[in-house]
Amino acid sequence: xxxxxxxxxxxxxxxxxxxxxxxxxxxxxxxxxxxxxxxxxxxxxxxxxxxxxxxxxxxxxxxxxxxxxxxxxxxxxxxxxxxxxxxxxxxxxxxxxxxxxxxxxxxxxxxxxxxxxxxxxxxxxxxxxxxxxxxxxxxxxxxxxxxxxxxxxxxxxxxxxxxxxxxxxxxxxxxxxxxxxxxxxxxxxxxxxxxxxxxxxxxxxxxxxxxxxxxxxxxxxxxxxxxxxxxxxxxxxxxxxxxxxxxxxxxxxxxxxxxxxxxxxxxxxxxxxxxxxxxx
Ligand code: C2E
Ligand code: MG
Ligand code: MG
Ligand code: MG
Numbered sequence: 001x002x003x004x005x006x007x008x009x010x011x012x013x014x015x016x017x018x019x020x021x022x023x024x025x026x027x028x029x030x031x032x033x034x035x036x037x038x039x040x041x042x043x044x045x046x047x048x049x050x051x052x053x054x055x056x057x058x059x060x061x062x063x064x065x066x067x068x069x070x071x072x073x074x075x076x077x078x079x080x081x082x083x084x085x086x087x088x089x090x091x092x093x094x095x096x097x098x099x100x101x102x103x104x105x106x107x108x109x110x111x112x113x114x115x116x117x118x119x120x121x122x123x124x125x126x127x128x129x130x131x132x133x134x135x136x137x138x139x140x141x142x143x144x145x146x147x148x149x150x151x152x153x154x155x156x157x158x159x160x161x162x163x164x165x166x167x168x169x170x171x172x173x174x175x176x177x178x179x180x181x182x183x184x185x186x187x188x189x190x191x192x193x194x195x196x197x198x199x200x201x202x203x204x205x206x207x208x209x210x211x212x213x214x215x216x217x218x219x220x221x222x223x224x225x226x227x228x229x230x231x232x233x234x235x236x237x238x239x240x241x242x243x244x245x246x247x248x249x250x251x252x253x254x255x256x257x258x259x260x261x262x263x264x265x266x267x268x269x270x271x272x273x274x275x276x277x278x279x280x
Contacts, residue, residue, distance in 0.1 A: 099136035140170025200233025
C-alpha cells in the first residue's frame with residue numbers, strides 16, 4: 001500500500017513537473033515569436049540634474065506588448081529570457097531601438113540601457129554596442145550602460161575587459177541598484193564605473209532609522225570617487241529635497257515622470273521652464 005501511494009505521489013509530482021516544463025516551453029516559444037513579430041516596446045523615463053531641473057537622460061525600459069495579455073512588465077519575462085539565452089537577441093534589439101530613439105533628442109540628452117549579466121557571456125557585448133552606435137549614428141558618449149553587480153561576480157575578468165572595451169567606445173557605465181545584493185566596495189576600485197545608481201529601496205525607507213546615514217554615505221562615496229550619483233525612485237518632494245541635500249547629482253522617479261512611450265516625448269521635455277513646472 002505504501003508503495004502504491006509512493007508511486008501515485010511520484011506520478012503526480014512528475015505530472016506537476018511536466019506542466020511546469022510545458023508552461024516554460026510555451027512561454028519560451030512566445031518570447032521567441034515576440035521578437036520575430038516586433039512585440040517588444042521601449043518606454044522612457046527621464047533622469048534630471050537637480051540644480052537645473054533639466055532632463056539629462058532617458059532610461060529605456062522594455063515592455064512586451066502581448067496580443068492577449070496587454071503590456072507585460074520586464075520582471076515577468078526578463079528572468080526567463082535570461083535563463084534561455086534569448087536575452088542576447090532581445091538585448092541587441094533594445095540597444096538598437098534605444099539608440100535610434102535618442103537620435104530624436106538634443107545632443108546633450110543621453111540614453112541609458114539596462115544590460116543583463118548574460119549579455120556579457122561570450123564577450124560579444126562591445127560588438128553589439130558598437131553596431132547600435134553605428135546604425136543609429138549617435139556618439140558613444142550619449143549611451144549609458146546600466147549593469148548590476150551580478151555582472152561583476154560572474155566571469156569577472158571577462159566582464160572587466162568588456163567594460164573597458166565599452167568605455168573605449170565612449171560609452172558610460174552605471175552600476176544600477178547599488179547598495180543591494182552583494183555590494184563589495186572593492187568592485188568600485190576594480191571596475192571602471194562612471195556612475196552609481198542607488199537602489200530605490202533606500203529612498204523608500206528614508207524615514208527609517210539609519211536610512212539617512214546610508215543615503216548620505218552613498219552620495220559622498222560617489223563624490224569622493226569622482227562618480228556621478230543617481231537617486232532613483234523619487235516619488236515625493238520630501239524625498240527629492242533629501243537626496244539633493246545629500247549631493248546626488250541626478251534624480252529619477254515618478255515624481256518627475258513615469259516611463260512613457262517614445263511618442264509622448266516632446267520638445268517641451270527638453271525645455272528647462274517646462275521641467276520646472278512639473279516640479280510644482
Ligand atoms: P531598473 O533598471 O532598476 O529600473 C527601475 C524600475 O523602477 C523600473 O521598473 C521603473 O519603472 C521603476 N521606477 C522608476 N521610478 C520609480 C518610482 O518613483 N517608484 C517606483 N515604485 N518605481 C519606479 P520596470 O520598468 O518595471 O523595470 C524593472 C527592471 O527590469 C529594471 O530595473 C531592469 O532591471 C529590468 N529591465 C527593464 N528594461 C530592461 C532591458 O531592456 N533589459 C534588461 N536586461 N533589463 C531590463
Ligand atoms: Mg536601470
Ligand atoms: Mg535600479
Ligand atoms: Mg532593478
